[in-house]
Amino acid sequence: MSAAVGGAPAAPTTPVPWRVWQPTTPVTPPSTTGKTYYVSPTGSDGNNGTSMATAFATPQHAADIVQAGDTVLIAAGTYHGTLNLINGASGVAGKPITFGSYGNGPVIIDASPVIATSAWRQVSGSVWQAPLGVTPDAVVVNSVPLRPALSAAYQATSSPPPTDASLVTPGSGLWAYTSGVLSVDFGGTTPAAANIVIPAQSNQNPIYWFNKNYLIFNGLTAQGSGAGGIWGYGSNILVSNCNAQFNDKAGINFMAIGGDGANNANNQALYNRVYQNAMLNWPRGNNGFASSSGGWSGGLVFTNSLNGLARGNVVYDNGGEGIISYGSAPGVQTGGTVFEQNVSMDNWSANMYFDNQPNDIARQNILYFSGYNQSDWIHPYDPNVYPWSTMYKFNSGISIGDECGSSGANPCTANLANTQIYNNLIVGFRVGIAEYWEGNAMLTSSSQHGLKNTLIANNTIVMPPTTPPGTYAIGLYLWDNGANNYNSQVVNNLIVGFDKTEPVIWYQGTGADPGVSINNNAYWNAGYANTFNLGFNQVANDTFAQWQAASGNDAQGMFGNPMLTNLGALGNPSAAPYSYLNAVPAAGSPLIGKGQTLAAFSTNLAGAVRSGPWTIGAF
Known part of the structure; x- marks a missing residue:
């Protein structure tokens, strides 16, 4: 676990004895039980979506037309919008509906408000301001959550914390939102070059399902939600x-x-x-x-x-x-x-x-x-x-x-x-x-x-x-x-x-x-x-x-x-x-062979079978 995915910092370097998440984008296979649709940032929702050359432009359009057994393969890119399954079809046993990465890079579904590059105004050095019509709960720049610039009115029970734009100065690493204007210290980058995520309670859900079953979501990134990133109501969801x-x-x-x-x-x-x-x-x-x-x-x-x-x-x-x-x-x-x-x-x-x-x-x-x-x-x-x-x-x-x-x-x-x-x-x-x-x-x-x-x-x-x-x-x-x-x-x-x-x-x-x-x-x-x-x-x-x-x-x-x-x-x-x-106990450890044999399980943390007198602890 040492590389980044979806524009995010790498997970902690943690040697483990079994498989865990890896920072590579998986290749999701085409459907064997229904149709396969494609989505690409260069596509159009007016296309038929049946090949990458005629791909749809948005995951949501694909979600609106899929049927049980279909697969949607999504090309690398950032999609500002949603992938919600509310009124459409549900998967069934043996014929799930799958939404997965095509395999050519991270697929990011971002519910954040989009601020045009031209809307940003440089105030001083690395501090920029832009109008914003929603109240942000956080501001993330290049995968680093910035701290809010707390105003004097802040109390521990304040939600969201009140902020003071005058405290957002070059090098402060702070953000503030006052009177419809977002102020951000971008540090060593600029709004044009930065990856910006703005969670706000008014934002939509990147990936959501309601009363749907047998769905698969594979290799997708969900960010910027006002609620959950990947969530919903249903059974047999992977x-x-x-x-x-x-x-x-x-x-x-x-x-x-x-x-x-x-x-x-x-x-x-x-x-x-x-x-x-x-x-x-x-x-x-x-x-x-x-x-x-x-x-x-x-x-x-x-x-x-x-x-x-x-x-x-x-x-x-x-x-x-x-x-x-x-x-x-x-x-x-x-x-x-x-x-x-x-x-x-x-x-x-x-x-x-x-x-x-x-x-x-x-x-x-x-x-x-x-x-x-x-x-x-x-x-x-x-x-x-x-x-x-x-x-x-x-x-x-x-x-x-x-x-x-x-x-x-x-x-x-x-x-x-x-x-x-x-x-x-x-x-x-x-x-x-x-x-x-x-x-x-x-x-x-x-x-x-x-x-x-x-x-x-x-x-x-x-x-x-x-x-x-x-x-x-x-x-x-x-x-x-x-x-x-x-x-x-x-x-x-x-x-x-x-x-x-x-x-x-x-x-x-x-x-x-x-x-x-x-x-x-x-x-x-x-x-x-x-x-x-x-x-x-x-x-x-x-x-x-x-x-x-x-x-x-x-x-x-x-x-x-x-x-x-x-x-x-x-x-x-x-x-x-x-x-x-x-x-792991070293040779000669007093833990070795001093445990009580149990019937509830037979292996240790690493998955090795516990044989002979059991050892105290996870190994």
Whole structure:
């Protein structure tokens, strides 16, 4: 993953043991079950579209005429418009409708407003202005999101943030929108030479479908949306080798009509790049949209879905969650989503999240947080306005929970159950694996949150080498849910911290966690032995021996140096950026052969079969 696609910067260089998104434009084959149509920037919608020589000019024209079994091949170029399937045909089993790249370069569908080059006026040096009839939520120049020039009226709840054009000066890297005029510092380029993306809530959807099934989108880039980049309502939808970037809300989102997973079933996101979406919540800390009930959009989202699959995706730098599956509704089926072999990193909140639905699985994923870059923040660090406790609040590797609003019921219910989290590498987060619930009704409803038939096994969690002032990190965070915890296991996990601000595990109760077997886990914190937290208001900071005695957990567990190949490189990514090989146990590691054999799975993070006595951790 080292080259750019669709005018975007390359994905992080992240060695992985399985196939993920690649920055090449795939060749989509012609149809074998129907007609093949062609689209080209040099075409005309008055053509018949049956060859590249007689291609259509717009993807939307092709979308308006296709029938089940047809394929639309789109030549390289930027198409300012949409590819929406609302009133036309739907695919059927064995005869999907396909929209794919022809293979001669990136295909970009951009919903941004178009500003003519002649409309720009040079103000001073690299600062230019142009009239704009929509209110931008962000401005992206050559794939770099610029920061808004915040006016004195800015508050943390402002949406969109008010801006001041007088602050946009040469070299500032800022933009502002006042009185219908957009001011932009273009840095080392000009409007004529730059690739400009302007997400705005009034923009259309680049790729969208409603009540359509059996669709394939392959090798397309969607950007500039006022909502999602690639999204819609239907079943048996495949989004593959695509690039969703610079959209106001989700990059890719599979949704259900009426909240019923049966209308949103068997959808797949395979080998996509999902970058810098949820722009309504960007830069980091721009919480106005969320605090006004807009919510936190994810990068790659399954909403009230049934039996979805996300594999081989690279999801990073999004303004909300990374890869998420959430939502239930009374009397309908949802859940059964599988996240496997994905890379999710540097997203604003949970990098992987299962919320209020059953039967979800996260396995063989690599999740990283590379550290905070204050240039990504809406406002520089300020102990009174933006303290670390705010900026560091949401960051987690994998979260599982029951949010009240995700249940679709009143009073709300908790539907998280039968969750499996195993063989994941989780590095650098404020919380490695977090359990979460919300809503007062959760305390009294007949379906209260708990770990219900949950498996958390063979994960390797490495916390950040240090934490910001006044904050702390947690390896594994568990609640005391009483009888609502049952038939669950936390087993064979490796959790590593570095100092006294980093408890390797924090259980909010006292004594044993009822209904949860915690055993054969390995822990290490070279800077602090009292790294096991028990309690809520009164918290005991225990040693491993005290943890064992007080909780009855980890009778076959251990506390000591795990002897990984290069733990220091995981704690300091500049040494060897994010190679999963650094987390492999070295020869002589105490982790080898000390795990518990499980029936739920048989391989490790890299896909190798676990033979003989199992090893603790993801390898």
